[in-house]
Amino acid sequence: MTFKVLISDPLSEDGIKPLREADNIQVDIDTGLSPDELTEKIGEYDALLVRSQTKVTRDIISQASKLKIIGRAGVGVDNIDLSAATEYGVIVVNAPDGNTNSAAEHTVAMLMSLARKIPQAFLALKNGKWDRKTHVGVELKGKTLGVVGMGRIGAEVAARAKGQRMNVIAYDPFLTKERADKLGVDFGSVEDVIVASDFITVHTPLIKETKHLINKDAFAKMKDGVRIINCARGGIIDEDALYDAIKSGKVAGAALDVFEEEPATDHRLLELPEVIATPHLGASTVEAQENVAIDVSHDVVRYLTEDVAKNPVNLPSVPKELMNKIEPYFHLSEKLGTFLTYLIPGVIEEINISYSGELTELEVAPLTRNTIKGLLKRHLGDHVNDVNASYLAEKRGIQVNENKSSTPRGFTNLLKVEVKTKEVTRSIAGTLLNGLGPRIVQVDAYSVDLVPEGDLVVIKHNDRPGVIGKVGSLLAERGINIAAMQVGRSDVGGEAIMILTVDKYLEDADVEALNEFEEIEKLTAMEL
Numbered sequence: 001m002t003f004k005v006l007i008s009d010p011l012s013e014d015g016i017k018p019l020r021e022a023d024n025i026q027v028d029i030d031t032g033l034s035p036d037e038l039t040e041k042i043g044e045y046d047a048l049l050v051r052s053q054t055k056v057t058r059d060i061i062s063q064a065s066k067l068k069i070i071g072r073a074g075v076g077v078d079n080i081d082l083s084a085a086t087e088y089g090v091i092v093v094n095a096p097d098g099n100t101n102s103a104a105e106h107t108v109a110m111l112m113s114l115a116r117k118i119p120q121a122f123l124a125l126k127n128g129k130w131d132r133k134t135h136v137g138v139e140l141k142g143k144t145l146g147v148v149g150m151g152r153i154g155a156e157v158a159a160r161a162k163g164q165r166m167n168v169i170a171y172d173p174f175l176t177k178e179r180a181d182k183l184g185v186d187f188g189s190v191e192d193v194i195v196a197s198d199f200i201t202v203h204t205p206l207i208k209e210t211k212h213l214i215n216k217d218a219f220a221k222m223k224d225g226v227r228i229i230n231c232a233r234g235g236i237i238d239e240d241a242l243y244d245a246i247k248s249g250k251v252a253g254a255a256l257d258v259f260e261e262e263p264a265t266d267h268r269l270l271e272l273p274e275v276i277a278t279p280h281l282g283a284s285t286v287e288a289q290e291n292v293a294i295d296v297s298h299d300v301v302r303y304l305t306e307d308v309a310k311n312p313v314n315l316p317s318v319p320k321e322l323m324n325k326i327e328p329y330f331h332l333s334e335k336l337g338t339f340l341t342y343l344i345p346g347v348i349e350e351i352n353i354s355y356s357g358e359l360t361e362l363e364v365a366p367l368t369r370n371t372i373k374g375l376l377k378r379h380l381g382d383h384v385n386d387v388n389a390s391y392l393a394e395k396r397g398i399q400v401n402e403n404k405s406s407t408p409r410g411f412t413n414l415l416k417v418e419v420k421t422k423e424v425t426r427s428i429a430g431t432l433l434n435g436l437g438p439r440i441v442q443v444d445a446y447s448v449d450l451v452p453e454g455d456l457v458v459i460k461h462n463d464r465p466g467v468i469g470k471v472g473s474l475l476a477e478r479g480i481n482i483a484a485m486q487v488g489r490s491d492v493g494g495e496a497i498m499i500l501t502v503d504k505y506l507e508d509a510d511v512e513a514l515n516e517f518e519e520i521e522k523l524t525a526m527e528l
């Protein structure tokens, strides 16, 4: 099978080598497509790679019937409709580390240019003006830099600012006193940062909480003559409020690499002499472009060929060490879910997944997602995957409960799935037997020992002598070989269950013939 990958923004040719070198991947590069052209084309592709120019909208994703992965060569994923991607089961991966250094260096370049008015002086000189009076700057030494957002880039900027002998005060909802001490910065609320700083630089993502975080009210609280830097995302700073604050003299200058609408060639902020700007160049270095393209290309190859991604954005990433431990349970968890779908009539209302024994020591969320996938896939189709399984369950109003109990229950590990509909509650449990692989060990109240694989027949019947023989003979007459058989009963002469592993899926006629036996209460043929 060959996977088709579309690259719709310019990426480093050296960086996409992992894609070019993969045997089963065809790479098409088509930059500058209009939204309509991309919508028309996307149906052919298994993967889409973008930088920040391509807007991957819901409309585009909804037409991407084969799309499995969107790779963002960079950090910010605000140009991708993540909800739509999750809903359609498309994983989004980014390259979070590859451009940190370049973005931090660019921020420092902007900070220094802003302080010393280098772009303005250069422009004047280019225009033949030797003007030393207008371009008097300020020193950084001893000034306070406020950093809003102390993630990868914010922390790097803070470290470099300290090298300029600046004091740094930072705010980040995840910044603890210990980390602040380690980084050698003061920390406080966003208001503390805004009030105390001579320069303010923002390094948050653009999300609901950070949209216009720096607004009219915030400017009002700042020191007179404050200088503002935004090398993160347009929209974190309210551009109208910034314009007014510069015009009023409250803000002495601003350095902007990003804008609410890009490209921003005709922006009124650019008319102000106090504003210096670059066209979203934070990550535009040879090194960063190569790094991010390599990282995202590797993840695309990995996901298309092995179903694992290192930097997923719309799915929690599973550390390698954990993955090694839980991977053997993947097959079991999905099969338990699939098995149950054959036993339940009606609409699932609740799924209860319990983990016991060794499993209690592990992060089991990936197994829960996989079990839900098994429960939904048979009815909803192959588009159900790890990315959208939980979303699809929630959308259908299915309550999913996950719990851990350390009670050994006779197994070193046990995964039990119970499903409730309006009419019934059914359950199944499985284990991973050392050296033998996955086994189903319980179906409702019955203990069994079953490999969760192949064509199975589950027969609920009355416990009477001869039933097993009758079923065996009928199947033999029809040329259906029984590979394995499990029987269990509630009590002598009561309800009993027979589970057969057969070499061939039962046709409707075979099921009808078996149902003729009066001892058989219910028969279900299934394919795991």
Ligand SMILES: NC(=O)c1ccc[n+]([C@@H]2O[C@H](COP(=O)([O-])OP(=O)(O)OC[C@H]3O[C@@H](n4cnc5c(N)ncnc54)[C@H](O)[C@@H]3O)[C@@H](O)[C@H]2O)c1
Binding pocket: 074, 075, 076, 077, 096, 099, 100, 103, 148, 149, 150, 151, 152, 153, 154, 171, 172, 173, 174, 190, 203, 204, 205, 206, 209, 210, 213, 231, 232, 233, 257, 258, 280, 281, 282, 283, 284
């Ligand atoms: N200009 C460029 O070319 C360029 C290049 C790379 C990254 N970026 C942008 O820079 C930003 C930071 O990137 P990063 O790699 O450091 O990301 P990151 O995820 O490492 O850091 C972001 C930090 O923002 C913090 N945060 C979230 N909400 C906040 C809030 N309300 N107030 C304060 N902090 C908040 C988070 O806790 C996190 O620590 C992103 O917007 C990214 O898209 C721009």
Ligand SMILES: O=C(O)CC[C@@H](O)C(=O)O
Binding pocket: 051, 052, 053, 073, 074, 075, 076, 077, 099, 280, 282, 283, 284
């Ligand atoms: O693609 C780019 O050059 C911009 C990348 C940058 O904004 C990011 O968020 O990583």
